[in-house]
Amino acid sequence: MTGDTQRHQDARPQPAPVGDRAAGALPHEAPTTMGRLVATVERLRREVLEAQAAADGRALVELAKGILIGQLHCTPAAAARQLDVLCRESGTSPLELAADIVNQASRDHVSEIAAAFVERTGTADDPAERNSTVSVRLRTAESGMLAADADTQAVAESLLTNALGPLGAVAVAVWTAVPDGSLALAGHAGFPQREAARWRHVPPGVSTVARLALRERRLVTLPRLKREGLPSIGHLEWPDGGRMAVPTGTGGRIHGVLEICWPQPLAPQPPQIERQVEALAELCAHTMDASPPREVTTTEGVLPDVAELIDLAEGLQDPAVVLTPVLDAEGRLGDFRIRYAGSRFVDPVGRPRGDVNGALLLEAYPMAAGESGLFDIIERVHATGEPFRAERMSLTALVDQIPLTTVADISVSRHGSAVLLIWRIEDERARLANLLQHAQRLGRIGGFEENLATGETTWNAELYALHGLPASAPPVRLRELPGHAHPDDSAALDRFLRAVLRHRRPASVNFRLQRSDGITRHIRVVAEPVLDADQRLHAVRGAYQDISAQHWTEVALAATRDQLAHTEAESAERNRLALQLQHAIMPPTPPAIEAPGLRVAVRYRPAETESLVGGDWYDTVVLPSGLIMLSVGDVAGHGIEAATGMVVLRNALRGLAVTGAGPAQLLSWLNTVTHHLAKHVTATAVCGLFDPSTRVMRWARAGHLPPVLVRGGEAEAFPLIEGLLLGALPDVTYVEREVRLEPDDTLLMFTDGLVERRDSSVQDSLGHLVTAAAAGAGDLDGRLDRLLAESRSDTDDDTCVIGIQVG
Secondary structure (H helix, E strand, C coil), rough: CCCCCCCCCCCCCCCCCCCCCCCCCCCCCCHHHHHHHHHHHHHHHHHHHHHHHHHHHHHHHHHHHHHHHHHHCCCHHHHHHHHHHHHHHHHCCHHHHHHHHHHHHHCHHHHHHHHHHHHHCCCCCCHHHHHHHHHHHHHHHHHHHHHCCHHHHHHHHHHHHHHHHHCCCCEEEEECCCCCEEEEEEEEEEHHHHHHHCCCCCCCCCCHHHHHHHHHCCCCEEEEEEHCCCCCCCCCCCCCCCEEEEEEEEEEEEEEEEEEEECCCCCCHHHHHHHHHHHHHHHHHHHHCCCCCCCEEEEEEEEEHHHHHHHHHHHHCCCEEEEEEECCCCEEEEEEEEECCCCCCCCCCCCCCCHCCCEEEEHHHHHCCCCHHHHHHHHHHHHHCCCCEEEEEEEEEEECEEEEEEEEEEEEECCCEEEEEEECCCHHHHHHHHHHHHHHHHHEEEEEEEEEECCCCEECHHHHHHHHCCCCCCCCCHHHHHEEECHHHHHCCCCCHHHHHHHHCEEEEEEECCCCCEEEEEEEEEEEEEECCCEEEEEEEEECCCCCCCHHHHHHHHHHHHHHHHHHHHHHHHHHHHHHHHHHHHHHCCCCEEEECCCEEEEEECCCHHCCCEEEEEEEECCCCEEEEEEEECHHHCCCCHHHHHHHHHHHHHHHCCCCCCCHHHHHHHHHHHHHHCCCEEEEEEEEECCCCCCCCEEEEEEECCEEECCCCCEECCCCCCCEEEECCCCCCCCCEECCCCCCCCCEEEHHHCCCCCCCCHHHHHHHHHHHHHHCCCCHHHHHHHHHHHHCCCCCCEEEEEEEEEE
């Protein structure tokens, strides 16, 4: 946007000069007939715009002369001479001086904006000149719009030429808000004619830039139209340009929207520029306003359009209220006057309509001013013209300072200068009857009453539907029920009828209703006797309910329960066998193992839940070579498959160890067994071979956590060497490491059930175990017991721990 000191009247791109060559001709090309015609049309258009601008400027000067005539009580010629003298003495142009004279005389919104512009811009770039430029721009535009005399097209052209073009704008559109919620293009300037024709009408509900300003009821600035994704007039010509849109209205009513287009992205605008745009929108609104000011009355009473609305309200079946706006001294909406309350008016708190007729809305209903309350709705409808409807809206009124809430259906619409408010207070009895009707339909319940004295039987519509009978068919009496029921239910129906008709007590019965259309329904009947004053049976009333869905659901549930019981029994048997197998191989309290050169102790803790029988294993065996094999492992999964897989791998490793191979080779062979012989099994394991003569231990791992060495009060985990879990691939080579143990060293081998936690990583859990192992003291058994007791695992998995203490 250009600065405010820019003085030219039209900042839009100018056409190529006419004379040497016609528009569109090349430098050395002879002008064509079409080129001359285009150049002529463009020249005439420019001359028309210059003539309009000059006429608007002359109107402003003539207005200033008129003010001087009134102030100096002189003739028009003397006023003209006085204006010339003032121009020479002040060194300003006639337009600038005329704008200053009008500002001083009117003291209106435009003069306030000009004065505020000087205060906020300081002294840079001659603030007096800035003030004059703003005044000239706004006053010239005002003169042009007044001269247009409700010609919105001329208003739009005057706005662009005199006020918005100097701000860098290239086009302007004036929209009229139609009462049906649509927008009509009332005037435009700068847009191609074909584009204006495309946008002459915007249907209700279509989101556009103008609609956004109308909905927000404030000035809206869009720096880049394309980025906002809102369509609008001219969005194809300037897709990356900026937009401003501001509602135009007077007296609280919005008549339309002023939309301004810039060809380039729009930088953030200072408040004084936005105030200028708002002032132009206000001037534009005055040319569109056809409504009467202040309280909408004449000397004879209400205006004709309000009188017609009162006649309409009186003819409605629902309570209606006619409201007219009440404006303050500055023309802003302050309240609404209850101009008329119809004869069917029902006050939410029971007051007669005479108490509210003629009162201000907020005086009669102060609670309507609450956030998103009734007053806000009425104000929005009055401003935008868009009607509002809502069902079951809460209305609150004060009675002796006590808020009372009533539920009503609301309709608010604008008609000319007034607003029609219709509310229908909800009838509680009708609402409850409606609720009961829906409850009977949803619950498939039908009611009946049988008068035993007259023989008359009354059914509701739902009961006819349950029996599959048309509404014209005669109802089925209670004594006739056995003829419409399954034969096997006759005895139950006989007991039901005796209880109600003979013993005169309430009763119920379930039976199978065999309808005439061949459909059988499961029905429950509940009935109670009605006694007269002499305690004689007078009538029977009750209800039928279709319980077919419930019956078949119960049948399905019974079958499901039987199936679940059978499945649970099978699962329990499988778990019992798996647990028995697991405990047979690895008892929960194994005895201590004595081996040459070291002492071995084992702790095995089964899962807390028997259904989680796992595949953890441990093994210590003295081989024929004198070496001692130590191993722990964990088969993935739970149940009988994991337990049997554990048996296969543990026994296979023990058999392979007799060959004298090292730990890495043993794990490689065990991987082959896992992959080819134990189908669908994966496992982790650690295998070590200890030589008592040299105290050297060779070890390897297959996806398992490494052992922990405790020496001299310090603990450290073995390095995490390479080693894929067992069964993942057919051929895997494992890495082997060796460590020399010292006397009194303690080596811990364990499964992940000792350390694994759902909320911690494995490394954090392993670190906690290392810390706990270093802090432990005492003999080997006490150390293992303490590790189990302090375990932080929360996965309810099996746990194996082997402790090896070197002698």
